[in-house]
Amino acid sequence: LTESRRIDGRLEPEEGAAFDGIEAVLQLAEAGPIIKRFKGNDQAMRDGFRDYRQLLRIAAREPESDEAQLLLGKIVDRYILSNISDKPIPNAWQYELSQRHPKSIRLLSYFFANHELPEKAYQIVWEHLHLGNTLYGKEKLLYGELKETVLSRMPKIAEKTTPDYQKIISELNECRAHSSDAQIDRFFEREDFQAALLDLYFVEQKLLKYFIMSWDDLHYIDRLEEFYTGHANAPLRSKVLNKIQNWRRDYRIKQELEEDSAYIPENGCFDLGKRAYVRYYLNAGFHRANGLKDYHLELKTVLEERLPASLEWTKKLLDPENGSFPAGKPAASIRFGEDVLEVFFYPRHIAYRWGQKDYGPNYPWELLRDEQAELFWLLLPIAQAPFAEHEAVDQELRRRLASLSLHPEDIPAIADCITGKICRLEDEENEHQPYFTFYEESGERLLGCDVYPNGEMVFFEETDKGEPLLPTGQYQAQDMDMASVIAHRIFGELKTSENADDFALPEVLPKRLVLKDQWGAPSVIEGEQLTKEILQENLRQFLSGKRIRVELVWNDANTLVFRKEQRQERYLCMYFDHQKCSWNALVAQPEIYRVIEDDQIQYAPFGIGMLPDYLIHQNTYLIRNRLKDIFDQLGSEPPKPALGMWDSHVYRSRKELRYHYDMRVFGDFSPEQSKNPLTADFDLSILPSRVLWTTADGQQQEHTVDARRDFTLVQDLLRDYMSGRLAALCLQWQMVVLPEEDAELQTLPVRSVELIQDQGKHRMRYVDELRKIRQWFVSNVNEYLNAEGKKYRKEAFLGKTVPAYLVHENLERIRSCLDLLLPVIDEPDRIVNAFGEFAPDEA
Secondary structure, eight states: OOSEEEETTEEEEOTTOOOTTHHHHHHHHHHOSOOOOOOTTHHHHHHHHHHHHHHHHHHHSOTTSHHHHHHHHHHHHTTSGGGBOSSOOTTTTTTTOOOBOTTHHHHHHHHHHSSOOOHHHHHHHHHHTTGGGOOSHHHHHHHHHHHHHHHHHOGGGGGOOOOOHHHHHHHHHHHHHTOOHHHHHHHHTOHHHHHHHTOHHHIIIIIHHHSSTTOOOHHHHHHHHHHHHSOTTOTTHHHHHHHHHHHHHHHHHHHHHHHHHHOOOOTTOOOTTSHHHHHHHHHHHOTTOBOSSSTTOBHHHHHHHHSOOOHHHHHHHTOGGGTSOOTTSOSEEEEETTEEEEEEEOSSOEEEEETTBSOOOOEEHHHHTTSOHHHHHHHGGGEEEEGGGHHHHHHHHHHHHTTSSOOGGGHHHHHHHHHHHHEEOSOTTOTTSOSEEEEEEETTEEEEEEEOTTSEEEEEEEBTTBOOBOSOOOEEOSSHHHHHHHHHHHHHHHHHTTSTTOOOOOSSOOSEEEEEETTOOEEEEEGGGOOHHHHHHHHHHHHTTSEEEEEEEEETTEEEEEEEOTTSSOEEEEEEETTTTEEEEEOSOHHHHTTOOGGGOOEEEETTEEEEGGGSBSSSHHHHHTHHHHHHHHSSSSOOOOBTTEEEEOOSSSHHHHHHHHHHHTTOOOTTTSOOOTTSOOOOSSOOSEEEEEETTSOEEEEEOOTTTOHHHHHHHHHHHHTTOEEEEEEEEEEEEOOGGGGGGSEEEEEEEEEEEETTEEEEEEEETTTTEEEEEOSOHHHHHHOBTTBSOEEEETTEEEEGGGOBSSSHHHHHHHHHHGGGTTSTHHHHTSTTTEEETTO
């Protein structure tokens, strides 16, 4: 309340006072009461009311239609005895139960008692719920009222004799297994079978579900159609006749497929006047063809239903012994001036080669539409037309398709899909539309690679269930030539990956195997425990992504490391020469490595470092394929890594320093294996802007660093601290100038590293003033992570009590951290954000 006062503990409004929140209160009132969550069997009760509303819609529209009768049967089936319970049925979904509450049956009874419905509706209730058997006990209690309602509308229904469905079904199945036309004729002359065909329950539950589409005898279907054609009042007659038409269509398609599979292709002939050739041509030539008028339509689905591929016949077409069109040899060569376009037939796709390239320009529709039939059909799969011409393209395709061996009813859908493929949107830079698609076959598989205008490459596999993406990683091509090379290399790797256990092993076993599992736990296998089977199993685990690091050691001078980045599907294969302080990385994208210039190299993160992206493997396929070469080259004495296959990293200056850094960052070696001496030089990629230090006798000094002259000074200060000659050292980077109103903070360091010692014990802090980060380097990660609240070990440091897990007894761990942090001080997050390595200042 505004303008109010408190009198004797009460809030009394003064004259003119108002409640500011009245609008919010009114909005809450309009929203109504809070909706309660369902509990107990509320869900079943709600479903009962939903059924009742469906029944009301049936009664209000056309309750005599076949669709209404089928829907009514489905609703009533939900009220069979096994679905009724006043308590939730555990795992009802697992047993395919549509649970309903007993009280919901009252809604069912009320509906049928208070609506005038056709007799078929009451017959459905009677037969689906077996009301004739509800004489005693629970059935009578639940369904008694509903039974009386049905009997009041159809008094004679209880007197109706029901055919013995089980006997009819059993004899019908036997007739189907050993049928002859005469046996089928006798079956249709039986009175009980004719009565069953006129019985709503039998037609709905048995005939429509099981005894039309599953039958394979034409005479049986003829007799069934004859019976329902002659009985205009038969239940669900239109549904039965429609299903018979579907059966005839499927039967025709099956017969045509058998005929085409048996057809012998003519030597060197590709005649689209024959249906077998048309079947192959449409299935192999028009992948990704979707409808333009009906965008839900896919040519693949249309052909699977109406003109499925016959791989049996395709093998005959491509059989080199028959002199037809062997895969890999051009089926046709079309000359355009000095250029030649070659057409290749493969079992599942048609490929085109323009000169020496397996890609080329699309053929303009305005030229194609005037070509003769043979050339028109050969070039149609690579045709392209402006989107605005799709109506004219569709009409021309319908006219041309009519001359092929196709059924007239199939032509509109096929024409629409092909039109959708060749009529592209005017915006050819549309990122969602591939610029080109490469295909390659591997046994029963059809592999594909979409290349987009921005150079992105996406690999997939065409299957009966769609186009699942393949786990090949991310690739970017600079041009179509490179895209072609990458695509076919990855295709080759995908082919060999089909047998994941088939890979080479070294002839000479290493003397030691150092392993890390997916949780980073290290282990060592050596001596007699290291067998060929153990090595094979651990390599298999790495190649399948289950092991993150495998290190093979033949001698102490050479090490082969396979490494997976824990959080991403990316891999490295590296060889370290500890004597020469050089290392090699197996090239992941040789087609890029061979041609790329230094200023074009793209770097990508790996672990806590950055590497050229052509060294980072998106999967293990190439590593698996190259294992024999790897072991032959590196398992020999001396090792001989091949040029072009490996990228060598050799340093002329500070080579040991940089080599140890690479061992840690990329090879994931332990700090003990790759440590630098305490007083060795540091890798200062960026010199600090200012240094502040305190000598052992307490004198404080500072110095603004000149990048041209003070490199040695900074190195000496770090070396002095590591030698114990300084009590404190602070390195500050990237000074910024703040506005004049902050005059006292005119110069503020963005980042700094602080080192402090107290009688041989040390602490190290990292500070980022702009991001308000102040955190201490942890000496014991386990102790830090296990600390709870104030329950942790404490130590005295410079007269203060501090957590013991922040106090370092020696400088080995601090030196190791600085070796990683200082080279990347411009992007330090990968180091300072490592789990458990740094603790916030308030700790």
